[in-house]
Amino acid sequence: MSDTIERIKCLIIGSGPAGYTAAIYAARADMKPVMYTGMEPGGQLTTTTEVDNFPGYPEGIDGPKMMMDLQQQAERFGTKVRIGMITEVDFSKEVGGIHRALVDNKTWIEAESVIISTGATAKYLGLPSEQKLRGGGVSACAVCDGFFYKGQDVAIVGGGDTAAEEATYLSNICNKVTMLVRKDYMKASKAMQHRVETTKNIDLRYNTEVDEILGEQVVEGLRMVNNQTGEKEEIDITGFFVAIGHKPNTDIFKGWLDMDETGYVITESKTTRTNIPGVFASGDVQDKVYRQAITAAGTGCMAALDAERYLAEIETEEDIQKPQTRPETV
Numbered sequence: 404m405s406d407t408i409e410r411i412k413c414l415i416i417g418s419g420p421a422g423y424t425a426a427i428y429a430a431r432a433d434m435k436p437v438m439y440t441g442m443e444p445g446g447q448l449t450t451t452t453e454v455d456n457f458p459g460y461p462e463g464i465d466g467p468k469m470m471m472d473l474q475q476q477a478e479r480f481g482t483k484v485r486i487g488m489i490t491e492v493d494f495s496k497e498v499g500g501i502h503r504a505l506v507d508n509k510t511w512i513e514a515e516s517v518i519i520s521t522g523a524t525a526k527y528l529g530l531p532s533e534q535k536l537r538g539g540g541v542s543a544c545a546v547c548d549g550f551f552y553k554g555q556d557v558a559i560v561g562g563g564d565t566a567a568e569e570a571t572y573l574s575n576i577c578n579k580v581t582m583l584v585r586k587d588y589m590k591a592s593k594a595m596q597h598r599v600e601t602t603k604n605i606d607l608r609y610n611t612e613v614d615e616i617l618g619e620q621v622v623e624g625l626r627m628v629n630n631q632t633g634e635k636e637e638i639d640i641t642g643f644f645v646a647i648g649h650k651p652n653t654d655i656f657k658g659w660l661d662m663d664e665t666g667y668v669i670t671e672s673k674t675t676r677t678n679i680p681g682v683f684a685s686g687d688v689q690d691k692v693y694r695q696a697i698t699a700a701g702t703g704c705m706a707a708l709d710a711e712r713y714l715a716e717i718e719t720e721e722d723i724q725k726p727q728t729r730p731e732t733v
Contacts, residue, residue: 411437413710414504414514415482416489417652419446420696421686422520423473424703425710429518430480432711436518437483439506441652444486446470446522447687448696455550457696492517494659498680499717515717516681516710519660519668520703521652523687523694527645528560532616536643540622545569545644546695552642554578558625560613561646562586567595569646574602581638583611583627616643651688660684667691675706681717683709 413429415422418440429436448454448466455463464472474484491505494517502514525543527533533541542548545559546569553576559569562584573580582599587609589596599605610631617624617637626637651666661669661678668684670676675683685706686699 408503408511408513410501410513410515411435412514412714413437413516413518413707414502414512415439415518415520416504417441417446417520417522417686417688418444418474418484419448419470419520419522419686419699420473421522421688421699421703421706422446422518423470423477424700425518425520425685425707426477426482426484426703427473427480428704428707429710430477430482432707434516434707434711434714435481435483436477436707437485437512437514438477439485439487439489439504441488441521444470447525453551454547454696456547490655492655492659494679494682496679499720500681502679502681516714517683518675518703518706518710519656519677519682519684519688520686520699520706521688522699523649523651523667523691525645526648526650528613528647530613530616532618533613533643533645536616536618536622539620540618540641541616541643541645543645543649544694545573545646548642549573549576549644552577555641556639557581557642557644558583558627558638558640559644559646560585561648562589562591563646563648564591564595565648566646567591567599569644570605571595571598571602573644574605577604577642579604579606581606581608581625581627581640583613584609585612585630586610649687649691649694651691653688663691665691675702675709681710681713683713 413434413436415438426436487506489504490508493503502517556579557577558581560583570582614628615626624639628635653666668689670689683706685702
């Protein structure tokens with residue numbers, strides 16, 4: 404442990420589109436932000452080969468390259484980007500209080516404001532072939548990557564609302580969508596189930612699981628198995644989408660921040676404020692509905708503006724409370 408604790412104005416935890424956008428705005432507001440990138444610098448987009456739906460890139464852009472651009476833009480305005488992981492926090496519950504964060508289990512840092520942008524991690528099936536072909540046809544976001552499979556045959560696994568929504572989305576642009584549901588029923592709402600069941604080019608398979616994703620460099624097919632009969636079947640596909648949920652990266656904030664039953668940080672309506680004064684949450688860590696790079700960036704901007712206003716209010720309050728000295732009279 405270091406005896407000297409660094410004190411900063413704004414700490415940003417996480418380095419995806421939300422974190423970098425927050426850093427750009429915070430740095431331009433002279434908040435001198437310090438960012439810790441976490442275990443996956445750049446966030447989920449670093450595992451995406453092509454980003455085609457982020458405004459400003461008419462020809463699309465490679466995911467890692469886009470994150471490098473955002474980092475360079477943040478650094479241009481003075482953001483200090485540090486490779487490291489926040490492993491513990493000690494938040495003050497007082498307005499104007501100083502928050503503490505432990506870096507890599509060894510060094511504490513103090514901050515007047517904190518912006519959390521640690522994101523969420525997509526859940527995968529855990530198959531070696533799935534891991535091998537991520538970025539080669541395996542995706543956890545149909546809205547992000549479905550366009551690349553226009554007019555082709557694809558498959559999706561999952562039985563909740565997200566899976567139903569993404570299957571319906573894919574059905575509008577793909578030739579055929581094979582939907583695998585592990586149980587003999589869907590967890591999705593009745594309305595979403597009806598939509599899936601009545602869409603002609605969605606082949607809905609109950610009691611069906613993935614046995615293997617086929618292909619060497621890219622997805623070429625799928626071997627599925629009926630978990631009641633053991634019967635296996637292979638189909639030709641070019642895209643495989645996983646929609647079995649996301650896990651928000653919020654474990655270190657449990658006990659400090661208000662969260663919903665699945666671990667997403669709860670923010671005040673139309674703001675990024677959490678229940679702790681001076682702590683703000685942006686991006687997928689507080690968004691389980693949209694989960695897009697552009698919406699994450701938008702909330703990153705909001706978080707920086709909310710933090711700037713919070714610090715300004717604190718400074719104003721401190722000025723008001725300062726004892727006033729009366730001028731001497733002759």
